[in-house]
Amino acid sequence: MTTKYQTIIQDIITGIEEHRFKRGQKLPSIRKLSEQYQCSKDTVQKAMLELKYQNRIYAVEKSGYYILEDQDFQDTTLSLNPEDFLQLPYDDFRTCVHESLVGREKYLFNYYHQQEGLEELIDSLYQLLMDYHVYCKKDQLVITAGSQQALYILTQMQLSSGKQEILIEEPTYYRMKTLLDEQKLPYQTIERTLNGIDLTQLETIFKSGKIKYFYTIPRLHNPLGTTYTRTIQEAIVQLADQYDVYVIEDDYLADFDAAKTLPLHYLDTHDRVIYIKSFTPTLFPALRLGGIVLPHYLRSRFLQHKSLIDYDTNLIMQKALSLYIDNGMFARNTRHLYQLKQAHEQEMRERLSRYHLTYPHHLTQDILTVQLPKEKISARLKHGLVNTQLITGQSYDYLQLSYNQTFPTDLQQMIEELEKIS
Missing domain, CATH: 3.30.1370 (Ribosomal Protein S8; Chain: A, domain 1)
Structure with missing residues (x-):
């Protein structure tokens, strides 16, 4: 005998498969569904949680439940070209922005700022980072206006006397180099090739006692696209601890690492690694939001610097991104974008052969x-x-x-x- 709980789940799944429910469509309220199926609200709530677990629906706080993927989306996604796909995260995020505004007038316009970021997004990022094997405490996280703001603040922070220089890879992310050049900050470079870096040279530079930070992109490097071997990763972390150097790990393409390489942060047991995550590569350039994981004793100093350059990182965008992550849209769209890139790589590899x-x-x-x-x-x-x-x-x-x-x-x-x- 089919229970009311099973019937609710199956009816909604069937509605999706038969194209009666569309992506982003709001489902009837818990009360209305309990009346329709003549069952308790707890039974409906249990069914909704199961559908959410199956990534069929998503919840919006104080609003209700919505369809995550409709059958039209599932039928057409695999045949999308890159230009078509770019519209999908935009449409999904627009839905999240809209839902962020519903019924939150007092909240948004009477909100007393938190420099560390919106609590909901801190919670969402905390859960998301575990998928990248970045394990931290919530009170180590800070939301920033993109990775560039995080990098700028770090360049302003003085951590230990006598250490003024920053070490960067050559070549490296051009905006990091521009950031240093425009501020006329002292820095050194270490050559990075397709094989990685010279660890003997790295130790010599660290040993000089001049380096406060080593800025690196360990996996899917910008611009070379390479990833450090485990040997190099472990050596960087060990040398950083030995010579009292902090490592800024820019992990901007973590979502597209097919090898699932462990980040430096995972290997760090002495609080030497500062981890930065940007959402721009998986969403769109206009979304200037990022997150940084700091050792506890650096967080308050980081926030002091942040308070000098912004009053609040955009609250509406923070709330929308939190919703985008929590309802499964981020994971789904990232997955499809990853599949698209893998298809490109396979085609390129076949041509190159x-x-x-x-x-x-x-x-x-x-x-x-x-x-x-x-x-x-x-x-x-x-x-x-x-x-x-x-x-x-x-x-x-x-x-x-x-x-x-x-x-x-x-x-x-x-x-x-x-x-x-x-």
Whole structure:
């Protein structure tokens, strides 16, 4: 005999599969469903929790339950091209923004600020970070206006006397380098190649006693796309502890790491790693929100600096992002974007297998990176290939080709030019 609990669940699932329920549609209230099925409110609530667990619906505080994925979405997602997919996170997030405003007039306009961030988003981020193997306490988290604000504040903080310099990889995220150059802050560089960094050189630099921070992108590095080996990761953490250096771990592409590499933060047992997570790569550039995990004894100092440059990180966006994470939209859309990138990588890998590329190279998601000695860069490689990008390093230069509709032709042209200089 089918129970009322099972009937409610099956009716809603059937409604989704038969296209009677649409994505974002609000379900009847608990009271109305209990009247419709002639059962207790507790039975309906139990059914709703089961449907939420199955990622069929999501809850909006003080509003009700909504359909997460309809059948139309499930039927068409796998055939979406990148341009189509970009609209989906926007539509979902717009729904979350709308729900963030419903019935919260007094809350939003009489809210006394918290520099550390909205409590709901702190809770959401705390749960999300565990998926990346970043384990921390909630009182270590701070919400920032994107990773750039977090990096700026860290560059302003003086942690120990006599240590003024920041160490960065070369090449590295261009905005970090610009941040240091524009402020005329002293820094050193350590060469990063497709094989990683020289650990002996890293120890020598740490041992000098000048470095307060080492800024690094351990996995899916920007711009090379590479990920440190476990040996290098463990050495960085060990040397940071040995020579009293903090490590800023920028983990902006954690969602797309197919190897599920452990972050430096996981390996750190002495509070040397400061972890930064941005939401821009998985949502859209206009969403300037990020999170940072700090050692307890640095958090208050970080918040003091933050209070000087903003009164509150956008409350409405914080509430919307919390809802976006909690109702499963973030995980779902990230999953589909990941699948899309994996498909691109597979196509690029198949195309590349048709050629004999003798230079060291790395292929990840949407980018092919070729490592070239300095003297090998010809004028044609530097200026003649329309869709390639040249990245300058210390011992090597890097030629990058991104995935697009013309990738097969672009790849052939690049290979032909590389064969000329071999």
